[in-house]
Amino acid sequence: KAGVTQTPRYLIKTRGQQVTLSCSPISGHRSVSWYQQTPGQGLQFLFEYFSETQRNKGNFPGRFSGRQFSNSRSEMNVSTLELGDSALYLCASSIQGEETQYFGPGTRLLVL
Amino acid sequence: GIQVEQSPPDLILQEGANSTLRCNFSDSVNNLQWFHQNPWGQLINLFYIPSGTKQNGRLSATTVATERYSLLYISSSQTTDSGVYFCAVVNYGQNFVFGPGTRLSVLP
Numbered sequence: 249k250a251g252v253t254q255t256p257r258y259l260i261k262t263r264g265q266q267v268t269l270s271c272s273p274i275s276g277h278r279s280v281s282w283y284q285q286t287p288g289q290g291l292q293f294l295f296e297y298f299s300e301t302q303r304n305k306g307n308f309p310g311r312f313s314g315r316q317f318s319n320s321r322s323e324m325n326v327s328t329l330e331l332g333d334s335a336l337y338l339c340a341s342s343i344q345g346e347e348t349q350y351f352g353p354g355t356r357l358l359v360l
Numbered sequence: 361g362i363q364v365e366q367s368p369p370d371l372i373l374q375e376g377a378n379s380t381l382r383c384n385f386s387d388s389v390n391n392l393q394w395f396h397q398n399p400w401g402q403l404i405n406l407f408y409i410p411s412g413t414k415q416n417g418r419l420s421a422t423t424v425a426t427e428r429y430s431l432l433y434i435s436s437s438q439t440t441d442s443g444v445y446f447c448a449v450v451n452y453g454q455n456f457v458f459g460p461g462t463r464l465s466v467l468p
Contacts, residue, residue: 281456283458285401290460293457293458296455304455336401338403340403347391349405349448350405351395354401
């Protein structure tokens with residue numbers, strides 16, 4: 249079974265731009281969660297989608313948004329990028345949400 | 361929300377040594393996982409262990425849910441064990457919360 253995939257793997261943007269990241273979960277998994285990892289804040293939960301509905305949301309500004317499609321693939325969008333958005337963005341998939349989570353390789357975003 | 365602490369924050373071992381990593385959490389959980397993050401950032405599942413004891417090769421884990429802690433044991437450590445070890449918990453209906461991690465360096 250193929251693992252969780254994320255695209256792109258690396259991204260460089262400038263302040264004020266927007267970015268869209270993509271995550272394809274393991275086949276059969278309906279829950280996709282997104283996390284931001286930075287050296288200062290560690291791994292922080294962004295949001296979780298299940299069956300195309302946002303089920304949980306972390307404490308991030310409205311510039312961070314996401315969606316999930318009917319095939320369970322998910323995208324997250326960050327608008328009006330700030331320097332502090334530079335981070336490793338990880339997505340994880342699971343069957344229903346609260347059991348074993350499997351992570352993708354991440355997208356490294358650098359905002360200049 | 362639930363708080364997760366991990367200790368020690370940093371650990372340096374000689375190859376072949378054993379180690380114990382600890383995870384404390386502040387509330388009841390229905391899921392606890394241990395992960396290893398390799399130098400490329402990939403988070404690799406080690407254990408799904410909301411309670412009890414599990415073993416996988418040189419690694420084992422024990423979670424005492426009633427006392428709100430989990431332990432990860434690494435025996436006969438190898439240089440490839442280096443990286444950051446995270447525990448993550450979820451409290452019914454909520455999202456996963458990660459601890460700050462333990463950075464392990466295994467020296468040859």
